[in-house]
Amino acid sequence: MIKFGPSGNSLSFYEEGYKNTEEAALWVRNRGLDCFEYSFGQGVRLSADKALSIGEAFAAAGVEISVHAPYYVNLANPEEEAAEKSFGYILDSARMLKLMGGKRCVFHPASQGKMTREAAVEITLSRMRALAERIADAGLDDLLFCPETMGKKGQIGTAEEVAAFCKTAPFFLPTVDFGHINAREGGILKTQEDYESLLNGLIAALGMEKMKCFHVHFSKIQYGAKGEIRHLTFADTQYGPEFPPLAAALVRLGLTPYVVSESAGTQAEDAAEMKRIYEETLVSR
DSSP: OOEEEEBSOOHHHHHTTOOOHHHHHHHHHTTTOOEEEEEOTTOOOOOHHHHHHHHHHHHHHTOEEEEEOOTTOOTTOSOHHHHHHHHHHHHHHHHHHHHHTOOEEEEOOEEOTTSOHHHHHHHHHHHHHHHHHHHHHTTOTTSEEEEBOOSBTTEEOOHHHHHHHHTTOTTBOOEEEHHHHHHHTTSOOOSHHHHHHHHHHHHHHHOHHHHTTOEEEEOOEEEETTEEEEEOOTTOOSSOOOSHHHHHHHHHHTOOOEEEEOOSSOHHHHHHHHHHHHHHHHHHO
């Protein structure tokens, strides 16, 4: 079943006087949404008791929770010590996720740095295999780990690269960030056919079983010569991408992903708009 929800809390959540993540569970549910992504972007600084409390609130509200590992994960770092730290950021995020009762841990794969792209991708592939071993050893292989397509040209994470990473273990599931792909490639996602071409390529690479309920990030993003600059809201009319043609592609291909809005400050509002568009598209099919 497809799900829609925000990454973190909208500005309106705080403007209405709410503060705690536990309060976000019913706040999100009351807006017709059914998932929520908790970000450890700047580090995993959450106690086990707090993670359990958050999990209880979201379970009671019937809202599925996912997490995003710290942004500074870099599996292509040539230094082994640095790579071990990246493994730790992902595993620590996953341990908190498990306490929260969630299933999906999103992470940024890597940065190219001063290496050739080919060398950085090969190192990342090797590190993904090593990460898979650590996940299994930690007893976390009942979760899903979701490497993300990235928005800057110096980052590792094209759709093809992420597909290759996801082939290294059954619990690796792609996070397809359509705003990132659009920004990285200078605005290539415009029509239903553009989205279908991208998605069919991923289905061909990974199979329908893995793609049926893949992870999605969606937002409009300002971009330049080097790719992503900043996240925008659905009010943007210049950069895109637009959601209606993606909704049509999802319906046509029979895909039911976990869709997370990463709009800048209007995450919940834009998630609700995506859900509305999707449901209208489904009915009019």
